[in-house]
Amino acid sequence: MKFVNYLERITGVGIYPMISLIIFTILAVLIVIYVVRTSDETVNEMKNLPLDNDN
Numbered sequence: 616m617k618f619v620n621y622l623e624r625i626t627g628v629g630i631y632p633m634i635s636l637i638i639f640t641i642l643a644v645l646i647v648i649y650v651v652r653t654s655d656e657t658v659n660e661m662k663n664l665p666l667d668n669d670n
Contacts, residue, residue, distance in 0.1 A: 622628050
């Protein structure tokens with residue numbers, strides 16, 4: 616029996632891809648908001664981290 620046949624027998628299987636899409640979209644939006652709201656000072660500090668020798 617093929618994998619598709621197993622999925623056809625599950626009641627309400629169509630909701631799982633929709634839930635996954637919603638979770639992915641929410642996560643992507645939150646990451647974009649975080650990146651946009653990050654200040655330039657923080658970005659410059661992170662950019663210079665590998666160059667700092669002050670351990």
